[in-house]
Amino acid sequence: MSRPTVAWRKGSLFEFDSIGIVGARYCAFNSVTPAAFVAFLHDFFPAGHSSRSAHCVDDPAFDLAGFAAALGEPLRLVRTLSPSLFSFTSCSDLEAWRKPEHLTEKISYCASCIAQGRHSFLHQLGWTQRCLLHDEPLRRLRERCPRLHVKAPDDVRFVAPLIRLLRERSIWPYERRGSKGRADSPQVLSTPGTRTLVKAVQAVNKKVQADASDDARPYISAASERHYNLCVTLLSRRRQTLDRAQDRGDVKQRVTWFAAEPAVAAAVLKMIPYHAPLRSAQHLAGATIADPPRWVRYLHRLLRRLERGHESCCAEMSRPIMPSVCFRSVTEQLSWLDEGWRALSLAERGYSTCQRVAVADLLREQAEAEATIQQYGLWKDERWSSWDPRPFAHLGDAVEQLVAWRPVDVDVDLGFCQPWKGLCLAPQGVLAEVIDHLGLAWAHAWKAAAALLMSEGVTDSERFTWRIRHCEIAFDLRLEAHRPSFIVQRCRTGLKVSVLSPLTEPNLALPRLSASRHRRHTEAIAELTGHLAAMVVAENQGISERVWAAFERMA
Amino acid sequence: MIHDAAQFRQTLSLRLLSGRGFAVKTGPAVRYLVCLVDWLTMGSQGGVVYGGHRIGKTSATRWVLKQLPMLVGPVPSLEVPLRHEDRKQDETQSAFFQYLLRCAKHRHAAEGGTQDKRDRFTEWVYARAVKSPIRTFVLVIDEAQLLGKGSYLWLLNIANELDVNACRLFCLLVGQPDLAERKIEFLDAQRENIVGRFLINELPFSGLCSEQELQECLAEFDTTEYPPGSGAMFPTCFAPNWYASGERLSGFSRQIWQILRNISADAGLDDVIVPMQYVTSFVTRLLSHLGSQEGRQMREVPGEVLRQLIVSTGVHASIRLRALSSTDGVRTKSRRRKAAV
Numbered sequence: 074m075s076r077p078t079v080a081w082r083k084g085s086l087f088e089f090d091s092i093g094i095v096g097a098r099y100c101a102f103n104s105v106t107p108a109a110f111v112a113f114l115h116d117f118f119p120a121g122h123s124s125r126s127a128h129c130v131d132d133p134a135f136d137l138a139g140f141a142a143a144l145g146e147p148l149r150l151v152r153t154l155s156p157s158l159f160s161f162t163s164c165s166d167l168e169a170w171r172k173p174e175h176l177t178e179k180i181s182y183c184a185s186c187i188a189q190g191r192h193s194f195l196h197q198l199g200w201t202q203r204c205l206l207h208d209e210p211l212r213r214l215r216e217r218c219p220r221l222h223v224k225a226p227d228d229v230r231f232v233a234p235l236i237r238l239l240r241e242r243s244i245w246p247y248e249r250r251g252s253k254g255r256a257d258s259p260q261v262l263s264t265p266g267t268r269t270l271v272k273a274v275q276a277v278n279k280k281v282q283a284d285a286s287d288d289a290r291p292y293i294s295a296a297s298e299r300h301y302n303l304c305v306t307l308l309s310r311r312r313q314t315l316d317r318a319q320d321r322g323d324v325k326q327r328v329t330w331f332a333a334e335p336a337v338a339a340a341v342l343k344m345i346p347y348h349a350p351l352r353s354a355q356h357l358a359g360a361t362i363a364d365p366p367r368w369v370r371y372l373h374r375l376l377r378r379l380e381r382g383h384e385s386c387c388a389e390m391s392r393p394i395m396p397s398v399c400f401r402s403v404t405e406q407l408s409w410l411d412e413g414w415r416a417l418s419l420a421e422r423g424y425s426t427c428q429r430v431a432v433a434d435l436l437r438e439q440a441e442a443e444a445t446i447q448q449y450g451l452w453k454d455e456r457w458s459s460w461d462p463r464p465f466a467h468l469g470d471a472v473e474q475l476v477a478w479r480p481v482d483v484d485v486d487l488g489f490c491q492p493w494k495g496l497c498l499a500p501q502g503v504l505a506e507v508i509d510h511l512g513l514a515w516a517h518a519w520k521a522a523a524a525l526l527m528s529e530g531v532t533d534s535e536r537f538t539w540r541i542r543h544c545e546i547a548f549d550l551r552l553e554a555h556r557p558s559f560i561v562q563r564c565r566t567g568l569k570v571s572v573l574s575p576l577t578e579p580n581l582a583l584p585r586l587s588a589s590r591h592r593r594h595t596e597a598i599a600e601l602t603g604h605l606a607a608m609v610v611a612e613n614q615g616i617s618e619r620v621w622a623a624f625e626r627m628a
Numbered sequence: 629m630i631h632d633a634a635q636f637r638q639t640l641s642l643r644l645l646s647g648r649g650f651a652v653k654t655g656p657a658v659r660y661l662v663c664l665v666d667w668l669t670m671g672s673q674g675g676v677v678y679g680g681h682r683i684g685k686t687s688a689t690r691w692v693l694k695q696l697p698m699l700v701g702p703v704p705s706l707e708v709p710l711r712h713e714d715r716k717q718d719e720t721q722s723a724f725f726q727y728l729l730r731c732a733k734h735r736h737a738a739e740g741g742t743q744d745k746r747d748r749f750t751e752w753v754y755a756r757a758v759k760s761p762i763r764t765f766v767l768v769i770d771e772a773q774l775l776g777k778g779s780y781l782w783l784l785n786i787a788n789e790l791d792v793n794a795c796r797l798f799c800l801l802v803g804q805p806d807l808a809e810r811k812i813e814f815l816d817a818q819r820e821n822i823v824g825r826f827l828i829n830e831l832p833f834s835g836l837c838s839e840q841e842l843q844e845c846l847a848e849f850d851t852t853e854y855p856p857g858s859g860a861m862f863p864t865c866f867a868p869n870w871y872a873s874g875e876r877l878s879g880f881s882r883q884i885w886q887i888l889r890n891i892s893a894d895a896g897l898d899d900v901i902v903p904m905q906y907v908t909s910f911v912t913r914l915l916s917h918l919g920s921q922e923g924r925q926m927r928e929v930p931g932e933v934l935r936q937l938i939v940s941t942g943v944h945a946s947i948r949l950r951a952l953s954s955t956d957g958v959r960t961k962s963r964r965r966k967a968a969v
Contacts, residue, residue, distance in 0.1 A: 077735035080752035083759055102751050104744040105736050113735055145759075 079103055079113065079143060086146045087191060088153040092129045093180075093231030094192035095154065100236060107232040111225045117143075128194065129226035130155045154194070180214040180234045183207055192235055194228065214238070637866050637919050641912035650856070651691035652848040654684070654904060655841035656834055661692045663831045664800070665699050668764060673787055674799040674826030676772070678807040679833035682946065684904030685802050686770055688833065693766065704756035705766035706732055710774045719776050725749050750786050757795040764796040772801035773810060780814075780822045787825065799826050808832075835903040842902065843881035849911050850876045866915035869922050877911060880934065884910070887935050891944050895951040906943035913937045 080102040086095065096110040103109070114129060117136040130137060130151070141151040181196040183204030196204065196211055203210050218230040644650070651657075660677065667675045679685050693705050708731045713719045725745035729737035732752055740748070757765035767783070769775060787797040801807060811827045814820075836842050854862040863871045885900070892900045914937055917929070938944075 075733065078733050078752070079735045080748060080755045082751075082755045102755065103734075103736055104747040104751070105739055109736055109739055116735075145755075 076139070076143060077116075081144045081146075083145050086144065086150055086154075088150065089193045089195055090154055091192050091194040091197060091231060091235075092154060092226070092228045093235045094190075096229060096232035097192075097235045097239060098190075100232065107229075107236070110232055111229055113143075114140075114225070114229065128155065128228050132226060178218065180218060180231055180238065181211045182214075182238065183209050183211055185209055187238060190239060192231075197228070197231070634916075634920070637916045640865055641916060644908060644912055650852055650854060650862075651687050651694070652845060652852060653691065654688070654836060654845045654848070655838075656836070656904075657684075657688040657691050660688050660831060660833060661695055661699075663829075664692055664696070667829050668696075668700055668703070668762065668766075668798060671796075672798070672829050673796060674801065675829035675831065676807055676811070676827050677800065677802045677831045677833050678805050680805065680835075680903070680950070682903045682905035683833060683835040684908075685833050687904065689768055689770070689800070689802055693768070696766075701761040703760050703762065703764055703766055705768055706753075707768045707770065709770040710772060712771075712774050719778065721746065721778070721782060724779055724782060746782070746786075750789050753786065753797060754790055754793055754795055757790060757797070758793070762796075763794060764798050765790070766798045766800055768800045768802060770802050772803040773806040774803075775801070775810075777814075777817075777819070777822075780819075780826065784822065784825055801826060805832075835901045836907060837899070837901055839881060839885040842885055842907070843878050845904075845907060846877040846881055846911070850878055863915055863918075866912075867918035867922055870918045877914070880914070880929070883931060883934055884938065887931070887938050888943070888947075891938075892947050892951075895944075895948045897947065897951045900947075901950065902943065903946055906938075906941045906946065909941040910938055910943070913940060 079099070081099065082102060085098050085102075096107060099105075099110050099113065100107055117140045118132070118134050122134050129135060130140075137151055138148055141148040144151070182192055183196060185207040186192055186196070186204060193204075214234060218234050664675065677685060677689070690707070693703075693707075696703050696705075706728075708728060711727070713723070720742075722742040722745060725742070725748075726737055728749050729745060729752070732749070734748065734752060736748065737745075753765045753767070757763055783797070783799055787799075790797050808830065811823055811830075814823045814827065836845060849862055852862045853859065854865060861871060863877060888900050888902055892898075914929070914934075917933070917937060
């Protein structure tokens with residue numbers, strides 16, 4: 074009896090994907106629920122096996138080859154789904170970090186990855202703060218992910234939230250047309266609260282438009298004001314409910330709110346241009362007061378802030394972020410506008426006391442903001458100027474040797490905080506570059522090959538290449554605190570050397586090195602780099618001058 | 629020992645007759661292959677292959693699909709032996725797609741609603757079609773005369789959905805001659821879209837029509853390696869000494885054809901058409917006979933024995949039935965029964 078088949082588009086599996094995103098794609102391709110994916114995974118466990126492992130593919134009982142065959146993907150690629158690749162074999166402190174308890178209970182994701190329909194298990198590891206692919210800070214959903222099945226592995230529970238996340242981003246083209254889930258039902262989405270809110274917002278819009286079209290009424294009418302106040306109250310209540318639902322982890326409530334938010338946020342945004350106080354302020358600002366007193370200047374400033382608030386709202390709406398974030402941001406802006414409107418109304422009516430208070434508040438806020446900016450500038454300058462090149466001074470010779478390797482374009486990446494000879498590298502992680510170029514598995518292979526090369530004294534480049542291509546290297550990412558390793562990758566223009574160490578990896582929240590370790594670390598980097606440089610100098614002699622000129626330009 | 633050998637020969641014969649042994653190249657199958665390649669390369673989305681009973685349409689289709697990668701590259705396919713539903717209400721969309729998914733051995737064939745099944749099957753087909761260099765999926769529907777109008781429309785929808793993703797669904801409809809009549813029915817019902825999509829290409833499939841075709845077919849039996857990879861030819865499984873002496877099955881072609889011509893003439897037919905099923909059956913019987921005569925130093929098979937072996941396959945009944953249906957347009961049950969008797 075042959076194994077059952079499934080629908081899976083070949084090439085839909087990427088290196089270091091999480092089992093959650095694999096499940097989301099599986100559910101989309103096969104029009105099934107996450108529970109069916111769990112059942113599918115159980116086909117690859119022995120009968121009666123109850124997997125308690127944190128990661129499905131790390132379970133020794135899991136038939137990885139069968140899983141790869143069922144999906145029609147190469148086994149090499151399927152192996153990269155295993156977080157065990159990232160084992161810290163030499164450091165006991167780091168080893169503890171890949172234990173199940175360090176798997177986050179909530180979905181961590183990178184916005185760029187999600188925009189591409191991807192998610193990596195690296196995001197779920199507790200020690201990652203930034204996406205290793207895009208070097209962006211990770212975001213976290215507030216929702217807790219319950220286990221799908223008692224016998225299911227721990228990481229399978231991310232399937233359903235990821236499906237929802239991708240669907241909310243409107244980048245998930247696969248919708249189960251036949252599904253009649255409660256979360257997808259339009260009746261649930263149009264709850265009375267939502268309907269009331271949208272109606273209120275539309276009523277304000279209508280009133281304001283009517284006011285605007287009537288020349289006899291330059292200001293907001295009392296009816297519009299009432300509607301507006303009601304709307305703001307409803308919005309604030311709704312936001313409080315949303316926050317409470319999220320804190321409770323109430324999934325149904327959350328889904329309902331989230332799905333309804335874009336409509337509400339869009340309605341609110343439409344309302345803002347017609348915002349009555351804004352129009353009043355514009356009217357006042359355009360008044361024929363030749364020498365504006367102080368309160369008019371204040372009104373000007375307030376008007377600018379209101380305009381900025383509106384622009385900010387528009388920008389928030391256009392940003393590809395979570396609807397909830399967008400909604401919150403819009404409501405925050407709206408509440409701010411509301412405060413501004415109140416201050417404006419007071420100022421308009423000539424209550425000088427209130428006006429003075431408001432102006433004082435405004436000026437204080439402005440001063441604080443300016444101070445913050447100055448501090449940021451200082452910090453920014455300080456960060457670069459405080460770099461102490463002394464620990465790396467003796468690296469000069471090693472890198473000089475690399476540079477002396479004329480034929481090949483060599484780029485030495487020692488992390489973002491170590492500019493050398495004016496070559497200030499972009500503040501991005503080494504891993505991000507490597508993965509971007511070749512994929513981390515290949516980077517590992519090159520690293521292992523380089524180590525092999527050094528240990529065995531292989532100098533023949535053809536043999537070197539042959540060995541790389543033909544040996545299957547299951548190499549761990551060794552981030553050794555006392556002895557850094559390096560990555561050698563073959564780029565389009567030459568060879569790139571990247572040093573991997575806690576010292577040079579700002580993306581990984583690695584422990585701070587002690588002074589002695591720091592010194593040893595630096596020496597080891599120099600030793601490795603120098604060794605490699607000597608090797609390649611001896612090995613390569615006849616590369617064109619063009620590449621060297623390119624390196625010179627770059628350096 | 630003798631008993632074991634006889635049992636082995638019988639097992640092998642049954643295995644071959646059940647279609648699990650191997651498929652041989654025949655003249656009609658080659659014509660079928662050429663035609664299918666032509667349809668695929670001209671961008672058609674369907675073709676009809678029809679013919680009488682037991683002439684080897686299904687086996688020829690399997691052989692053709694096996695040969696197809698050598699001519700146009702790997703082409704994924706799915707064979708669907710259609711089943712008859714007695715009740716009209718059983719011919720639902722859900723049941724249709726569930727059956728297709730079952731034929732595809734899909735892991736989740738029965739899960740979800742109608743739309744789920746439909747999407748699932750479309751995605752399953754797309755996932756395979758996209759791997760093919762010609763981005764085509766061949767859906768072979770056997771006994772396609774049972775296909776209802778709704779099923780054609782559902783297939784048409786799937787073809788359109790795949791077309792959006794730059795893939796093609798090729799529906800190969802294999803069935804009885806009634807299938808050709810369906811085309812006229814659809815044209816009468818103003819369903820040109822179905823005819824133009826799936827029924828525009830036709831191939832009447834027949835059995836072996838000439839002595840040369842029979843000789844080529846027998847020669848294929850002579851030169852087919854069985855079991856695959858063993859290096860031994862198929863006749864050596866039955867009669868190794870006879871084969872080693874240089875005798876071949878193709879050597880009997882003239883005698884066999886003459887006997888078949890006589891049977892056809894007796895039935896009042898001018899031409900001879902032999903369904904492939906009876907050829908296979910005859911070959912296994914002949915080889916079994918030769919195997920049983922292995923120790924007797926008898927190299928030649930008498931004509932009367934050959935005739936008995938041919939008649940024992942039941943080919944004469946098939947020829948008489950064909951003669952009856954070709955000479956008399958009215959197919960009454962009693963005459964059919966009489967012919968069968």
